[in-house]
Amino acid sequence: MSSTELPGIQAAAAAAVAPTVSAVRVAEGEKLRSVALPGLTLSVRSRPAETAAPAPALFVHGLGGSSQNWSALMPLLADTLDSEAVDLPGFGDSPPPDDGNYSVTGHARAVIRLLDAGRRGPVHLFGNSLGGAVATRVAAVRPDLVRTLTLISPALPEIRVQRPAVPTALLALPGVASLFARLTHDWTAEQRTRGAMALCYGDPARISDEAFRHAVAEMERRLELPYFWDAMTRSARGIVDAYTLGGQHGLWRQAERVLAPTLLVYGGRDQLVSYRMARRASAAFRDSRLLTLPDAGHVAMMEYPETIAQAFRELLDERGGS
Numbered sequence: 001m002s003s004t005e006l007p008g009i010q011a012a013a014a015a016a017v018a019p020t021v022s023a024v025r026v027a028e029g030e031k032l033r034s035v036a037l038p039g040l041t042l043s044v045r046s047r048p049a050e051t052a053a054p055a056p057a058l059f060v061h062g063l064g065g066s067s068q069n070w071s072a073l074m075p076l077l078a079d080t081l082d083s084e085a086v087d088l089p090g091f092g093d094s095p096p097p098d099d100g101n102y103s104v105t106g107h108a109r110a111v112i113r114l115l116d117a118g119r120r121g122p123v124h125l126f127g128n129s130l131g132g133a134v135a136t137r138v139a140a141v142r143p144d145l146v147r148t149l150t151l152i153s154p155a156l157p158e159i160r161v162q163r164p165a166v167p168t169a170l171l172a173l174p175g176v177a178s179l180f181a182r183l184t185h186d187w188t189a190e191q192r193t194r195g196a197m198a199l200c201y202g203d204p205a206r207i208s209d210e211a212f213r214h215a216v217a218e219m220e221r222r223l224e225l226p227y228f229w230d231a232m233t234r235s236a237r238g239i240v241d242a243y244t245l246g247g248q249h250g251l252w253r254q255a256e257r258v259l260a261p262t263l264l265v266y267g268g269r270d271q272l273v274s275y276r277m278a279r280r281a282s283a284a285f286r287d288s289r290l291l292t293l294p295d296a297g298h299v300a301m302m303e304y305p306e307t308i309a310q311a312f313r314e315l316l317d318e319r320g321g322s
Contacts, residue, residue, distance in 0.1 A: 024093040043093035047074040049082040056120040059085035062129025066092030076309035090231030102234035104242040108137040121145035128152040140254035152265040153273040157243040189219040202269035202297035255284040262288040267296030
């Protein structure tokens with residue numbers, strides 16, 4: 001979309017500065033690699049399987065997140081899946097795309113290109129929030145790439161947006177991001193992290209001290225990135241654009257076209273995606289099963305990874321274990 005375009009020279013300049021930023025954390029047992037594609041470079045976090053002939057899986061994070069959002073879930077499925085989690089363009093350790101396209105379609109195209117280049121499809125595709133919208137679009141337009149679909153609080157269009165989600169939507173408006181950056185200039189990384197966790201977790205008290213320290217370090221790293229606010233702003237605009245898109249390209253219409261068995265996960269304390277959307281999603285995805293977690297927030301895979309892993313295993317059992 002024209003509203004999400006950025007001249008390639010600006011993106012390239014931002015990417016050139018990125019190597020001076022501190023390194024991304026890699027947990028024990030994980031590997032991080034860079035995949036170069038025409039006009040696009042993606043960072044991919046992998047968790048090798050612990051069993052022979054594992055099924056491939058790809059995990060897609062939400063707005064403002066990264067592949068680290070899946071580090072709690074991936075090891076719980078290491079006996080079943082050969083897991084990879086991608087940093088979407090402009091997030092995590094991935095530099096901005098050359099064309100500056102941060103729309104849901106642009107992100108979906110990046111995922112498709114990654115899967116095509118690696119020839120790993122069909123995969124078990126997981127998505128959270130923005131990543132859920134991206135995964136829905138991928139599953140709809142390229143069913144050959146998706147074995148199963150697991151969506152955790154997917155960012156599908158809502159008529160009545162949750163009140164705490166309004167500031168995120170406002171980021172899409174011209175000038176708001178720069179204004180917010182100025183107003184919060186004196187906020188520490190710890191303050192920003194606590195605010196984000198209060199918004200995303202059903203119960204922030206569940207976060208361990210170690211996890212909080214890692215999150216603060218990641219926030220500090222992101223704030224050093226010259227394109228941090230641009231990626232956030234344009235991706236937020238991409239979500240808003242996708243919410244207003246109708247016809248065959250509308251996300252709900254695409255949800256109806258998904259053929260893959262789908263696991264839907266919704267949190268009762270989610271402040272960004274309404275719990276009430278669970279029923280509509282269950283009706284839209286033709287082969288769906290629903291997991292509701294009354295005490296979970298927006299990132300159930302980080303709050304209740306064992307429960308998500310068990311639900312996914314049950315989905316696999318229904319399909320004969322693959």
